[in-house]
Amino acid sequence: MISYRKVNHLFFKRNVFNQLLRHSHGDPPKARLFPLKNRKLLKVHGNDAPVFLQGLITNDMRHFEEGAKSMYAMFLNNKGRVLYDTLIHKWDSAESFMLECDNDVLNMLQKHLKIFKLRRKVEIEDVNQNFRLWALVSQCDDAIDTKTNTQSNVNIYKDPRLADLGFRVLSTQDTDGVQIVKNISKDIVVENDDVGYQYLRYKLGVSEGASDLPPATCFPLEVNCDYLHGVSFHKGCYIGQELTARVHHTGVVRKRIMPLKFNQTVENDMEKDTILSSSSNPKLNLGKLRGFVHDYGIGLVRIKEVLDAKVLNIGKYTAEAIKPSWWPIEAPKEKVSKLEQE
Known part of the structure; x- marks a missing residue:
């Protein structure tokens, strides 16, 4: 039996997707592929890469040891304020990762990482001449294969933040949207820009990049x-x-x-x-x-x-x-305190 909460979530997801496609004519496509021209990549790899990143980000790198393929995290300054948001994607080994960031802070993030590198066995590379990023938003997530093979031209990662945000697609620079669609499904529309994806994020209440997070x-x-x-x-x-x-x-x-x-x-x-x-x-x-x-x-x-x-x-x-539907239902503070005492 499907719970009321699950039915409500499915209804919300379908409504959000339909809003995203509100300018479509005829039958809407099952998915849309958006080029993320304002998102760039840094490759961080080497024997000390997991330990190195562990001391710099808000999330726990050990999630990758437990099978995670992508992780959302932030880099903070020593006063606890957000410097850069990132999605970290596991790459070709247990010590190799692709860090996604806003184009406007690429050089600053690279400099930030190098400051703390010291003598650790870590390499930090700008790989944007070879790779590019896309966002894939689909009505039917189960139809998307997220197996990764870093030797291929297309790698797909489930967005670790919200299911409604779909997937990140990491492709080689010479692979265009049409070629990506051939690898995934024919029923995907390739967009020319990321305005529709940004609209989806704002409708959900998700910030991303230096424009939203100075x-x-x-x-x-x-x-x-x-x-x-x-x-x-x-x-x-x-x-x-x-x-x-x-x-x-x-x-x-x-x-x-x-x-x-x-x-x-x-x-x-x-x-x-x-x-x-x-x-x-x-x-x-x-x-x-x-x-x-x-x-x-x-x-x-x-x-x-x-x-x-x-x-x-x-x-x-x-x-x-609007209070987002994906926010957790928080217990009153007096109840939280009582639970902590127990």
């Missing part, structure tokens, strides 16, 4: 790193761990990235970092807009206040903050 401006729990399986609270020390652990154990995160549903399509005349305010109290700062596509955006906002406000003023537009 370096050193927010904390990992504020950008839902914990909800998206990107932080481990059981591993050893890493840069920025102390503050992250303290916030987690207090259980108080007042601001988070949330999706914003506008009352109309937003024109490009609105600036990022526009202040959000309540219609009932325009002088009260409730957060900042991080990005928008069509009628959806994301903002780093004060959770309770924006949900209570109902109607938000953002520039010349009005919007509503």
